[in-house]
Amino acid sequence: MPAQGRKNVHGKTGVRFKAAYTKSKYENMLRNVVTDLIIHESVKVTEAVARDVVKEADRLVTLTKKEDVMNAKRQAARFVRNVEASEGVSALDKLFNEIGPRFKSRNGGYTRRLKLENRRGDDAPVVLVTWVE
Secondary structure, eight states: OOSSSSSSSSSSSSSOOOOOOHHHHHHHHHHHHHHHHHSEEEEEEEEEHHHHHHHHHHHHHHHHSSSSSHOOOOOHHTTTTOEETTTTEEEHHHHIIIHHHHTTTSSSEEEEEEEEEEOOOTOOOOEEHHHHO
């Protein structure tokens, strides 16, 4: 029979259930990493995260090619964080004014994954995600 008492606190009953790494936390982490990729043009992440980063980054570049620019900007703004890239330019503006036009003639495959060494603490494979030139 489980012990009664307060939940998720240290004490007589202990921490019985720990909050997991939820979907919303993962999606927020993904938004942060993709925004960093837009701002810094490269980012180091684990292989599992890199798969999702590449998928979302390619989707955002495809949005920049749409005819209806205002709607595409609104859709991209739902995902990209409102962060200044450099000299007062936001990450969304950099996506639409610099990165999007760079890939006008390309039909896909806007990002590249380069395998690096494994991470020291947990031996997780690390990947460098960059834009294709």
